[in-house]
Amino acid sequence: MDLEQLRKTAAExxxxxxxxxxxxxxxxxxxxxxxxxFVEDAAGAAELLFSPLCTANLATYLTLVEKKPLPRGQExxxxxxxxxxxxxxxxxxxxxxxxxxxxxxxxxxxxxPCPGVIDTAKLAEKFPETEAPAEVQWDxxxxxxxxxxxxxxxxxxxxxxxxxxxxxxxxxxxxxILLGDKVEVREPEEDSGxxxxxxxxxxxxxxxxxxxxxxxxxxxxxxxxxxxxYCQDCILDRLNPTWVNxxxxxxxxxxxxxxxxxxxxxxxIECGECxxxxxxxxxxxxxxxxxxxEVRDKYGFEPGVDPEAEPFQASFxxxxxxxFIL
Amino acid sequence: MSAMLLNKEKWPDFIGKLTGKKIWAxxxxxxxxxxxxxAEGETxxxxxxxxxxxxxxxLFPQTETMYRFQLGDLEMEIPQLDKETIILGLxxxxxxxxxxxxxxxxxxxxxxxxLKRRELVTLVGLACNEPGLNCFCTSVGxxxxxxxxxxxxxxxxxxxxxxxTITPKGDALVDTVKELLEEADEASQxxxxxxxxxxxxxxxxxxxxxxxAQGLPELWEDPLWQKVSASCLGCGTCTYLCPTCHxxxxxxxxEAFEARRCRMWDSCMFxxxxxxxxxxxxxxxxxxxxxxxxxxxxxxxxxxxxVIACVGCGRCINLCPVNIDIxxxxxxxKEAL
Amino acid sequence: xxxxxxxxxxxxxxxxxxxETGGDRCIKTFxxxxxxxxxxxxxxxxxxxxxxxxxxxIGESMISISCSPTEGNFLRFSVMKMGKVTQALHQLxxxxxxxxxxxxxxxxxxxxxxxxxxxxxxxxxGQAPLRPIIEYVKANREKYAGLTMIYxxxxxxxxxxxxxxxxxxxxEDLSCHLTIDIEEExxxxxxxxxxxxxxxxxxxxxxxxxxxxxxxxxxxxxxxxLKKLGFExxxxxxxxxxxxxxxxxxCGRCNAGGMYVCKDGPVFSYAVLKExxxxxx
Numbered sequence: 001m002d003l004e005q006l007r008k009t010a011a012e013x014x015x016x017x018x019x020x021x022x023x024x025x026x027x028x029x030x031x032x033x034x035x036x037x038f039v040e041d042a043a044g045a046a047e048l049l050f051s052p053l054c055t056a057n058l059a060t061y062l063t064l065v066e067k068k069p070l071p072r073g074q075e076x077x078x079x080x081x082x083x084x085x086x087x088x089x090x091x092x093x094x095x096x097x098x099x100x101x102x103x104x105x106x107x108x109x110x111x112x113p114c115p116g117v118i119d120t121a122k123l124a125e126k127f128p129e130t131e132a133p134a135e136v137q138w139d140x141x142x143x144x145x146x147x148x149x150x151x152x153x154x155x156x157x158x159x160x161x162x163x164x165x166x167x168x169x170x171x172x173x174x175x176x177i178l179l180g181d182k183v184e185v186r187e188p189e190e191d192s193g194x195x196x197x198x199x200x201x202x203x204x205x206x207x208x209x210x211x212x213x214x215x216x217x218x219x220x221x222x223x224x225x226x227x228x229x230y231c232q233d234c235i236l237d238r239l240n241p242t243w244v245n246x247x248x249x250x251x252x253x254x255x256x257x258x259x260x261x262x263x264x265x266x267x268x269i270e271c272g273e274c275x276x277x278x279x280x281x282x283x284x285x286x287x288x289x290x291x292x293x294e295v296r297d298k299y300g301f302e303p304g305v306d307p308e309a310e311p312f313q314a315s316f317x318x319x320x321x322x323x324f325i326l
Numbered sequence: 327m328s329a330m331l332l333n334k335e336k337w338p339d340f341i342g343k344l345t346g347k348k349i350w351a352x353x354x355x356x357x358x359x360x361x362x363x364x365a366e367g368e369t370x371x372x373x374x375x376x377x378x379x380x381x382x383x384x385l386f387p388q389t390e391t392m393y394r395f396q397l398g399d400l401e402m403e404i405p406q407l408d409k410e411t412i413i414l415g416l417x418x419x420x421x422x423x424x425x426x427x428x429x430x431x432x433x434x435x436x437x438x439x440x441l442k443r444r445e446l447v448t449l450v451g452l453a454c455n456e457p458g459l460n461c462f463c464t465s466v467g468x469x470x471x472x473x474x475x476x477x478x479x480x481x482x483x484x485x486x487x488x489x490x491t492i493t494p495k496g497d498a499l500v501d502t503v504k505e506l507l508e509e510a511d512e513a514s515q516x517x518x519x520x521x522x523x524x525x526x527x528x529x530x531x532x533x534x535x536x537x538x539a540q541g542l543p544e545l546w547e548d549p550l551w552q553k554v555s556a557s558c559l560g561c562g563t564c565t566y567l568c569p570t571c572h573x574x575x576x577x578x579x580x581e582a583f584e585a586r587r588c589r590m591w592d593s594c595m596f597x598x599x600x601x602x603x604x605x606x607x608x609x610x611x612x613x614x615x616x617x618x619x620x621x622x623x624x625x626x627x628x629x630x631x632x633v634i635a636c637v638g639c640g641r642c643i644n645l646c647p648v649n650i651d652i653x654x655x656x657x658x659x660k661e662a663l
Numbered sequence: 664x665x666x667x668x669x670x671x672x673x674x675x676x677x678x679x680x681x682x683e684t685g686g687d688r689c690i691k692t693f694x695x696x697x698x699x700x701x702x703x704x705x706x707x708x709x710x711x712x713x714x715x716x717x718x719x720x721i722g723e724s725m726i727s728i729s730c731s732p733t734e735g736n737f738l739r740f741s742v743m744k745m746g747k748v749t750q751a752l753h754q755l756x757x758x759x760x761x762x763x764x765x766x767x768x769x770x771x772x773x774x775x776x777x778x779x780x781x782x783x784x785x786x787x788x789g790q791a792p793l794r795p796i797i798e799y800v801k802a803n804r805e806k807y808a809g810l811t812m813i814y815x816x817x818x819x820x821x822x823x824x825x826x827x828x829x830x831x832x833x834x835e836d837l838s839c840h841l842t843i844d845i846e847e848e849x850x851x852x853x854x855x856x857x858x859x860x861x862x863x864x865x866x867x868x869x870x871x872x873x874x875x876x877x878x879x880x881x882x883x884x885x886x887x888x889l890k891k892l893g894f895e896x897x898x899x900x901x902x903x904x905x906x907x908x909x910x911x912x913x914c915g916r917c918n919a920g921g922m923y924v925c926k927d928g929p930v931f932s933y934a935v936l937k938e939x940x941x942x943x944x
Contacts, residue, residue, distance in 0.1 A: 028649040030459060035649035036557040056648060064559065066597075066611040121357060129459055131530045215360065217379065217388065220596075221561035225647050237598065240747050245579045246590050247389040277647035279378055279563050281358040392670050397720050400674050400760060434926065435911045438668045543920070546940045573915035576670075576908045578720050585720045587670075589909075592916070599916055600906050603746035608905065608919070608941065618918075618941070626921035 003049060006112075006179055011045035013082045013108055013177070020079035022108075023058045024048040031129030032120040032136070036061065050084065050179070052118045052136045052143050055161065057271045058083045059092035062102050063230035081107055086114035087183075088163070090172035091269035091304030092227035097174075098303075099267075099311050101230055111175030113183040116156065116164035118143060123159045127152070163272030163285055165189045173305050192289040209254070215280040216253040222274035222284055223260060228267050236260065257287070265291040266312030269304040328500065329510035332480075332487045336506045338369045343503045344412060347448075350384050351414040352377050361413065372415045372482070375458050376639060380569035381416050385424065385443045388566075389590040392439065392576070397583045407439070411447045412499070418472040418479070419463045419637040421451050423569030425475035429631040430572060448495045451476040455521050457529045460640030462653060465533040468637050470525035471518070481518045488518050533638070533656045539628035541663040542621050550658045555616035557648045562593035564642035564650075570623070570635045573599075594619055620655060669911050672715065672723070672762035674698045675738070677755050683741060683823040690788055690823055691753050692729075692741045695761050703736050707766075710773060710795035711902065711930045714765030715910045716740055721751040725907040725925065728766060729791040731798035738763065741791040741823060767910045768929050771796050771874065771900065779872050780808045784885050786857050786877025787816045790823050792902045792929070793876050804836065811866060815842040815857035815881075819850055840864060858884035861892075868894040875901050879943075886933065899933035903942060 014022040026037040026047040034053040038061075039045050062081060070076060085093060090111055096102045115138050123136075127147055135146040143154040170183045191198075197205060223229045223236070236244050236256050244255045261284075268288045275285035295301050301312050332340060341349070341364070351370030353362040359377040361384060364370050393402040428444060431437040454461075454470040463469060473479050478496035481488040488510055491497045500507065545551075565571040575592035578585060592599060595615050601607045609615045627635035636652070643651050675695040683690040695716075697703040708714075710731050717723030730739035744753045755761055773796070781800050783793045793812075800810045812831065816822045822841065831839040842853040842860045853860055858881065873894060875885050882901060889899055905917040905924045912926040920939035922928060936942045 029643070029651040029654050033649040038553075038556040060559070061557070068610050131459060215358075217562075217566050217591075219562040219566050219593075221559065221563050221647055224559040224561040239577075242579070246575060246577045247579055247588055248590055249389060273647075277561075277563075279358075279567060279645045395719055400719065400762075402671055402719075404668060404671065431913060433912055435669050435913075436667075437911075437913055438670075543938075572913070574908070574913075576723070576914070578722050580720055587719070589670075589914075592914070594915065602904075602906055603749070621920075622915075622918070626918065629921050 002180065006050055007045050007048055009110065009177060009179060010039065010048050010082075010084075011042040013110065014039050014045055015042055016108075018079050019082050019108060020077055022082040022084075022110075023061050024084045025050065025054040025056065025058070027133045028053075030131050030133060032118070032123055032134055048084075050112050052116065052138055053120065053134075054086070055117045055120070055273075055276055057086075057089045057092060057225070057227055057273045059085060059089045059096065059227040060225055060273070062093070062096060062107065063227065064224075080105070082110060083107065084110050084112055085172050085175070086112055086117070087167065087170040087172055088114075088269060088271040089227075090174050091169060092271060093304075094174050094307045095228060095267060095269055095304035096230075097307045098309055099228075099314075101228075104307065109172070109175045109177070111172030111178045113171045113178070113180055115170065115183050116167065117161050118154075118159050119161040123154070126154075126159070161272060161276075162193060163270060163275070163289075166192050166270065166289065168302075169305070174307060192286075192293045194286050194290045194293065197286060197290075210250060212280070212282045213253040213257060214250045216248070216257065216282060217280055218248045218253060218256065219279060221277040221279065222257075225273045225277045226264070227271070227273075228264060228269070229260065235263075257282070257284070261287045261291055264288055266295045266299075266301060267303050268292050328491050328497065329515065330489045330500060330504075330507040331483075331510045331514055332489055332503075332507055334485055334487065337487075339506055340503055341369050343506070344499075347410040347412050349412045349414055350381065361416075364414075370414060372452055372480075374415075375456070376417050376420075376641070378641070378645070379567060380420050380423065380639070380641070381413050382420075382423065382427070382569050382572075384411065384413055385447060386427070386440055386572065386574075386591075389588055390439060391586045391588045394584065394586045397580060397585050407442045407446065409446065411443070412450060413447060414450045415452045415480075416449060417454060417639070418451055418470065418474070418476065419461070419468050419639040420569045421449050421475035422463075422468050422472055423475075423637045423639070424449065426570050426627075426631070426633055426635055426637070427572050428475075429633070430627075433630070448477045448499055449475060450478045450480060450496075450499070453479060453481040453518075453522060454525050455482055457525055458640050458644070460531055460643040460653070461529055461638060462531040462533050462640065463638035464526060464529050465531075466535060466634050466636050466638045469522070470529075471522040481521065483514060483517045483521065486514070488514050531640075531653050533653055534660050535624065535634060535656070537663065538656065538659060539625045539634070542625040542659065545659060545662055546617070548662050550655075550662055551613050551617040554650060554655050554658065555612045558595070558612045558616060558650055559648060560595055560597060560612050560615070561647065562591075562595060563645050563647065564652075565593040565595055565619075566591055567641040567645055569637060569639055569641075594622070616650075620652075620659070624656070624659075669764070670909070672717070672764035673702050675761050675763045677757055677759050677761055678737065679757055680755065683825075684821050686820070688743050688745060689753075690741055690743045690791075692739060692823075693752070693755065693761065694737055694739050695763065696737045697763070698760075706736075706738075708732055708738075709766075709770030710799045711770035711792065712766035712768050713910075713925075713929060714738065714740070714763050714767065715907075716742075716752065716761055716763050717748055718751040718755070719762055722748040723762070723764075723908075724748045724752070725767065725904075725910055727792040727795075727902070727929070729794045731795040731802060733802035734798055739794075741788065741794075743788050765910065767925050769927065771799075771930055773799060776872050777806045778808060779870050780811070782811045782866055782871055782873045783813065784857060784861060784873065784875040784877070785812070785814045786881040787821055788823065789875075789877030789881075790814050791876075793874060794824060796874060801831075801837065808870060809836040810838075811864075812837075812839045813842070813857060813860055813864065814840070815844070815855075815860065817844045819843050819847055856884070857881055858888050861885060862888050865892065868892060868898065871898060873899050875899070896934035896937060897932055900930060901933065901936070902929040903931055903936075904929060 349364040431440040623635040679694040917924040919942040
């Protein structure tokens with residue numbers, strides 16, 4: 001990945017007449033952080049980067065737009081939004097197009113083939129974070145961490161993010177511009193990381209999830225970061241009627257998390273953001289990947305791959321073999 | 327006010343002597359620590375940086391029943407709070423936060439739930455020998471060994487803990503374990519000072535708060551608010567993990583015929599926080615909400631209670647999913663002023 | 664029910680209730696008395712204050728107390744049907760119970776205003792927070808230099824407290840000017856918007872206090888016109904509203920800038936408000 005090329009392309013795109021702004025990644029404020037940034041001019045594009053620390057899925061900003069009432073006479077700015085996507089992120093964009101959450105002509109997609117991102121928690125265990133933002137690069141089967149002027153080689157296995165082990169689409173499935181060479185598709189680990197739980201007995205599974213959901217603080221980070229949770233009026237927030245009480249306890253937390261997983265079945269594109277952002281370290285990735293695997297195994301369907309596909313569980317034909325819609 | 331020493335070997339005995347009270351201490355493994363009740367016979371370990379969730383949920387539970395009632399009936403049953411509690415191993419920043427939030431819960435009208443719990447709790451703090459990467463307590467009136475809000479301060483001196491009592495409650499606690507303690511000598515005091523100074527010097531992040539409280543209202547329409555809030559997801563992580571955040575919602579929740587009115591944490595970053603039933607929202611976008619949050623902590627609270635409602639614990643910086651950094655925001659505020 | 668716990672409401676019985684207006688967002692007035700005699704005796708409130716009223720199991724809403732303490736040992740609330748809680752309140756009939764706690768907020772500085780002329784400008788349901796000051800002045804006529812009331816709504820059906828207006832015009836020092844937005848058969852008072860009527864009446868700013876409540880757009884034009892007529896910021900008062908939960912300044916949400924509407928308000932003078940940009944959001 002040529003950084004110069006990336007910045008040049010971004011500058012070109014953002015200065016286009018029909019582009020409102022561009023969402024990309026830039027160096028964070030400390031340690032291993034990388035922050036999403038909204039760029040509106042060529043100067044901003046000079047800060048952009050793409051590295052193994054770019055875990056954030058920027059597709060969530062496509063639907064996180066808030067529409068403030070405009071002053072009289074001012075028209076809404078309907079120009080396009082440009083954004084950088086990795087392989088998994090691009091699936092989110094495709095799924096949004098399938099669901100009519102966004103229109104294809106509203107986005108300019110800059111695709112970045114991705115060899116895999118780092119789990120910063122695992123990295124921080126080996127090399128504690130420092131105040132100065134760090135730099136990490138890809139290097140074949142390894143990562144290179146530039147630490148205090150030294151280049152430290154990190155074997156992929158030791159620090160790769162969990163979700164990348166199961167990645168089937170490292171190359172963006174949709175893009176207007178593709179930056180860099182395509183990445184070789186690895187054989188994903190088959191079990192989606194859920195076999196460990198599937199092998200537990202029902203009681204063990206209950207205990208496992210009870211332990212985790214009891215610690216959920218209902219911050220809604222998982223829902224807000226998810227590119228596919230974009231209902232303006234989330235059913236899990238509603239008070240009239242109240243589907244899930246506002247009270248935070250094991251029962252309500254379980255209802256919240258499971259309902260969200262069900263609403264994502266056949267839609268979750270396994271970007272792993274929910275798991276990354278959870279302050280209580282709840283293994284939400286396992287939950288959502290399990291649902292995704294069920295859909296894959298039983299229906300042969302994968303969301304976010306084909307922009308012409310029909311939404312899973314949301315399409316019906318009169319000649320459906322089942323005589324009942326549900 | 328006294329200073330005593332406890333040999334670390336005697337730590338399990340120390341815990342054993344604190345019977346009859348509910349003890350909360352940090353527990354868990356890896357990064358995700360939280361305050362949890364110490365079980366009978368268990369000995370909490372105090373080697374950690376700071377918990378994810380601050381101990382505010384012991385005094386201000388995330389969900390608290392204010393009163394119960396039966397549907398169709400008007401008898402309200404208020405839960406009784408009477409369990410004496412000790413919070414062990416909280417950091418000085420979290421203790422300071424408790425005394426900061428207490429001002430609001432005492433403002434004009436007493437909040438009976440919070441203040442009753444506050445009365446029943448003894449706060450045993452642990453001074454910081456190693457500050458976290460994103461700690462900035464010294465910039466907002468705190469420090470690695472600040473005693474504000476604490477009843478007893480413990481300082482780790484290697485093989486011993488130095489115990490400094492600050493309030494009569496601290497004295498009372500030390501009294502129950504005095505057989506295990508020795509008088510603190512000057513050498514230990516010097517060790518403490520050295521450790522505290524070293525910790526203070528290791529704090530690398532700083533925030534310049536001079537004139538910020540007065541100046542913030544002038545920046546009401548400044549473009550910086552749009553910039554810093556652009557990537558905000560509107561989740562509640564920063565507010566829920568903040569030791570000084572205290573906003574709550576009140577909801578009536580029913581289960582069959584039993585019902586209760588309870589209060590639960592709420593976040594000013596949620597869209598519907600100030601949403602009126604009419605549909606009007608005075609803070610419609612994350613820009614307004616971020617601006618309100620920073621103003622509340624660094625300006626409004628200062629106007630009302632003379633103290634910044636931020637203790638520099640760094641949790642919001644560590645856990646914001648999109649790296650919105652309050653130190654960075656304040657730097658931009660200072661620059662704009 | 665302990666007096667020490669500010670979150671615990673008192674039980675009150677609805678003595679009487681009637682509709683002021685019709686339609687989807689109808690306004691219903693409730694006259695309530697506390698069940699507990701000692702509460703009834705010890706309760707005191709000032710014009711401008713609010714109370715949290717609600718139904719156990721549904722929730723509470725902060726509603727302005729729309730009666731003056733001079734009227735008697737009861738409380739009046741005029742509630743517009745908008746959401747979950749107000750819908751539940753609207754289902755209450757005479758004899759039903761309502762939970763009430765309060766009084767909350769600051770009040771109109773009635774003592775400071777003695778000797779002055781009072782001008783109230785209301786629109787729609789905004790008349791509800793103005794009613795207590797009107798009744799207070801009526802009951803304390805000798806202390807004030809007169810009362811003028813301007814009140815308008817979209818249609819005559821949207822006017823509240825209709826039965827109380829005729830009496831006002833019979834007195835020398837009290838006058839009542841009603842207006843509706845559009846011509847209506849049988850309506851023989853003014854037709855036009857409230858801000859325009861204000862300009863037409865040309866009240867003198869001398870020794871006068873103005874209180875205005877109503878929809879934001881009306882307030883905006885009323886303020887403009889008041890400035891045109893020469894009123895100073897310190898003479899103009901209004902009430903703010905915001906989403907409220909605790910009513911006692913703890914839950915943190917009702918603030919407009921550094922002011923909590925439940926404690927530092929809801930009554931604010933324009934001199935204070937113009938320093939708070941969030942107040943006009």
